[in-house]
Amino acid sequence: MRISSTVVAIAALLPSALAHYRFTSFIAGSTTTGAYQYVRQNSNYNSPVTDVKSSDFTCNAGAKLGTNTQTYTVAAGSTVGFALDQQVFHPGPYIAYLGQAPSSVTDLNSWDGSGANWFKIYQRPLTYSSNGPNWEMLSSVTFKLPTKIASGLYLLRIEHIALHSATTYPGAQFYISCAQIKVTGGSGGSPSKVSIPGVYTGSEPGIKVNIYYPILTSYTYPGPAVYS
Template sequence: MKVFSTIVAIGACIPSVLAHYRFPSLIVGGTTTGQYQYVRQNTNYNSPVENVASTDFTCNAGGRSGGSTQTYEVAAGSTVGFALDQQVFHPGPYIVYLGQAPSSITNLNSWDGSGANWFKIHQRQITFGSNGPNWEMLNSLTFKLPTRIASGLYLLRVEHIALHSASNYPGAQFYISCAQLKITGGSGGSPAKVSIPGVYSGQEPGIKVNIYYPILTSYAFPGPSVYS
């Protein structure tokens, strides 16, 4: 426990601004695009969102509109992802959703992500050590787009749930970005869809959880199952 206590103490001494991070760049096929070229620009610097009922929870503060964000055309089944502006510091899972824009939307920049249009396509489990969740230092996250989806305009949403202060709600920190995609070559499919906000209540055991005592040894993802 001495080592664990030292880690917690060190973490508490690091300025919060240095422990925060963003997902400003889209990755497609191993190529990292420019910052905020295809990812919607947020307006809260690198601060997290904590209120799961806020409209900021969709695509982060300032992300309800695409502004000057470009839309990347990519084939269904491609490997895509997000690059961070600095390493993730806090322990917690990664979850990725796709939001399909309504058929009436012809310019993705104008869609605010509202409605039951979202489905989960990827989640990365926490790894555990003898003292609980590992504090992984990731610079990027990649995954494959589903093939069994309709072609069209989508928002690709990533969230990292930082659990270092999640024993009460609000407390968990959500680091969120949305990229704009035009997905081609989809073979169709009918994933069950949810609304964001609305997908979480904040009381889920994967959101309201004390990772320090008793030491967390397993993790239950909030939200729906991954669409495959």
């Protein structure tokens, strides 16, 4: 779906409760799993995280650890993703990270994602019109896992950065969820890794930005390059 800057500006004035959304279900190939079956359930309900330095920034508030969350086994290179409980209503980009659990971890429910274990595997491409970026208001987002990764246990983290009030920091809203997956058939690889929180400062041009004026002719994604 394409949306003009005028429509987005009007949408930003609507009551915030109407615009909030959560990534609740893991997608593997053509299968959409049950809500919070493989995705850690947070206690944030329909509210976003705004502090990029908070421990809530890893997997959202209340999702520091899993609570009887199942782990989905999926092959490296497979198409995976997340479905939402309602359609995204705020303008902004979609980004995905993988966090590799230490070898000592045998149950992902017990790992909080701490340490420099994360690498970016996806950022949804943008197209542009005379009104600026064509922000897509999706009800699901899918992408492929890299093939050159080690087999093992991972947290798969999805992030939608809502930019309707991002002219100051804090202002951008981060809608975050983590799925628990076990990757098989990986061929190894050495991605550069970051910590989450720690990957952003909040002052990046992709986080602190006025998306309405002047009209954007480009958008700079925050964080590291996509590992491929």
